[in-house]
Amino acid sequence: MKRFDVIVIGGGHAGTEAAHAAARMGAQVALVTLSTRDLGVMSCNPAMGGLGKGHIIREIDALDGVMGRVSDRAGIQFRLLNRRKGPAVQGPRAQIDRALYRAEMQAEMTGMANLRVIEAEVTDLRVDTGRVTGVVLADGTTLEAGAVILTAGTFLRGTLHIGDRQLRGGRMGDASADRLGDRLRDLGLGVGRLKTGTPPRLDGRSIDWAILDRQEGDAEPVMFSFLNRAPFVRQIACGITHTNARTHEIIRENLSRSALYGGYISSTGPRYCPSVEDKVVRFADKDSHQIFLEPEGLEDHTVYPNGISTSLPEDVQDAYVRSIRGLESVRILQPGYAIEYDYFDPRGLKGSLELTALPGLFLAGQINGTTGYEEAGGQGLVAGVNAVRLVRGEDPWLPSRRDSYIGVMIDDLRANGATEPYRMFTSRAEYRLSLRADNADQRLTETGISLGLVSETRKAAFGAKMAALSAARDQLSARIVTRAEAEDWGLPYAASGERRSLMDYLSIVPDTAAALLAQGGVMEGLDPETLTQLSRDATYEKYAHRQDAAVEMLRRDEDMRIPDDFDYAAISGLSGELGAKLAYVRPQNLAEAGRIEGMTPAALTLILARLRRLARDRGAA
Amino acid sequence: MDTIFALASARGKAGVSVLRISGAGAWDAVSALCGGRLPEPRRAALRRLIWQGDILDDALVIVFAEGASFTGEPSAELQVHGSIAVVDAVMRALGQMPGLRLAEPGEFTRRALENGRLDLEQVEGLADLIEAETEAQRRQAQRSLSGALGRLAESWRRDLVQAAALIEATIDFADEDVPVDVTPEVTALLARVQADLSAQIAGFGAAERIREGFEVAIIGRPNVGKSTLLNALAGRDAAITSDIAGTTRDVIEVRMDLAGLAVTFLDTAGLREATDAVEAIGIARAQERARDADLRVFLIAPGEDPTELAQVQPGDLVRIAKSDTPAAGGVSGKTGAGVPELLSEIGEILSQRASGAGLAVRLRQRQGIAAAADALDRARAALDPGGAASEIVAEELRSAARALEILIGKIGVEDLLDTIFSSFCIGK
């Protein structure tokens, strides 16, 4: 029997990130996946990042994860979304060459000495006295591990729907993992069904590009990774077209043949990824919807029509697609479809992503009710780190709402579960102005270093950047602006006569001051990139200050850890109902306890008192 | 950490109200009220409290040093004359000082606990008090929203959700089919809320009369003697100010003046079995009303076990009807036995517990409205057609919504997403 520290099931976006993180920390890791070709496969759209999602990739990168680096190497069109809005809501996004992404991901994974990729189907978990201790493969082999991370994506009891036709599968062309799915249901975990969908893939050679509008990438592309400065491969443009009245008519006439509207699917899909059927029905007054035609790669003729995912039968897909301008004689290479799959109620997870009910088993990615590569990757990283920490007997690492989108996501999932596939939006983060894509490294790399996740190369680059920032800040703070200079430079002078430094001006009038400094002549030797970063920080300084008190309170409450075996029944004065709820949810700290519905200040006081008593007793023992 | 203050309601001796202040800014706050004449720590001293030129009261002032107070932080106690007007004026003054805010229920206890200043065995008793305080404030907040203010608050909520959803749509769905410039619509929505808030703020002036309204529900089975008791209560030390039938035939209201407080007694049909659907609705409504009252008096028949009454909550009063022995918890509307005792107990509870809650809720509402008005001004200033500062606008709208939470309820991201997804066709 083979033994590893950590076994990861599934080589999707959660699985690769989990395995790589665990391996970076020095653990012996096995990544078991149905096919080695799975590594880096993008099931749906050939794009990475966006608003909220791009933020997550930056956070993964700040912790030296793979998604950002690989995306940069495979990116064929980069756009920074919201370029004209403030830095807090700018999100990097890129079109990705699928084949390159897979190749680069495979290179990353095989480049790790202590990471073994095993091609096999996991059919069962090995459970010893209530703890997961390994996995069983289809051929009967057992692999042992200190911790197991399950990242099976849409594969658990996956069903594909094309019109009234159903196929078993984890995605088109791949078998589903039904045996493991059935086993997990037997274990009595809270299982639900969710659905998502994907559009037909088109043959780019049959598209009339000449008559279509085009969308180019940014003239100055912004990369995902803090370590990269420019794209690696040739850049391309996307096409733009629209549905029209005829398209909508065809869809409306055939609604009853759609899996969604014909009653074949009952589970919930994401509201922000509606099928074209949904769009036509729910927004009946709109006579046109935009479609982006995204090439799937430099050497690939396949085109992904973003905006028309569907579960209509193939002949209807053919008809409606051909009603669209520029697609009149298009060939469909693979039909669109909807997929239903099992997911686990994320309220059963600890903040570490370990299952409360089944110690030793961590869950990450789509099976936790999320959707999207980035959301999966972020969870994979957290699970990877915590699996290693569990094996080593260390306390879990719990990212917080204060420090990252990853923290926001895990907290949201655990608090609210998933009523529809969960996707990140920047509006989910109450500390959005502090959780920016541009400062993900300033927020997280230090943590990454202490977790043992960060390579020497990045450590050095990060150290240099932080030193430059702090030197420039000192330099600007020391430079006091006289009244005459202020007038000369068009900076507001304080009526009180208060002395202001250039650094002060950077936060009072960030744009004016940054422009002034960039133009030179005021202070020499400032590195433009350092200056830009300082002014981004300064832009939000006063808002960050306003939130300081709230952040501080949250931090204190988070520091008040509640042990896993905390006995709520032993607190007299706590209502039975609330006690039962707490015992089920098992908040990990006082902040989480406070967010539980029905929680009262009195109950929190009682919990706090008991925590203090436990601490006192422990101190005395 | 913020400096917090609150009316220490349960401790007040008759005629005296105690305000507590705790945190780094406590001494400065007291000093500002006493014209800089801060007494020696732990020495009670008489001081005239003055704020912005107005004399608030002559109060007994005690300050405690860090490590030598109930919370372990620098703290102060102001013993002021017990009138609601005085307490309200001092609380408003404190609320205007930077860095000071009204304490949440339980916050003093929490700080004391964290600083190891509390015997852990005491906590349970304090938890009951905190529970009662939270409940009292919840009821006050609930009731204050039942009238015109509630209708206003509802429209504020609608407008703020709509405005924030529009802004968030331009941020999170920038590459989707959403309008690029939402400024005109957002401006109109915010202007409407701003006008309402300004009108409210204008009404906060010194002219506002402090006159708390309290509700006391009398609950019991039919024929247990509620009406007789109500008549007796009204006929004795209290003067009936009006006697009107309630909006439903299931609630009778009697308003009177009790120990300087405006009190409405409710005779509810709470414990009756409904015989038809219409009556059931009336009874449900009456029960709700009774549950939200500041105080409930349960009237039971001799021999009836009060613990069987499911609705009895901690802090409620229970009396045995038609009994002439007040010492044993009896009261008789007919003979009048026990009625004075009951009235004085009700008066005491209301002026202590409920008035604190009422003042806290009102102060919080007022401060919330003022803070929201400021945040909306800043939001308007940051609005521009290009949306260059839309994340700042969004941030200010969040602040406004948070400030108004006590009036409009929590606005969560799901409320915004619901609005966005139902207004725009999102999804590439």
Ligand SMILES: Cc1cc2nc3c(=O)[nH]c(=O)nc-3n(C[C@H](O)[C@H](O)[C@H](O)COP(=O)(O)OP(=O)(O)OC[C@H]3O[C@@H](n4cnc5c(N)ncnc54)[C@H](O)[C@@H]3O)c2cc1C
């Ligand atoms: C049809 C479709 C449409 C989608 N549409 C969108 C969209 O519009 N927008 C969006 O953001 N996201 C979309 N997604 C979701 C996106 O693909 C996922 O969120 C993301 O890939 C999830 O990553 P993951 O690592 O959790 O799982 P996956 O990427 O699905 O990876 C799971 C891996 O686990 C392996 N595996 C499963 N079971 C076993 C087993 N028993 N033994 C060994 N290996 C196993 C599989 O081989 C696979 O490699 C869609 C997915 C599908 C299938």
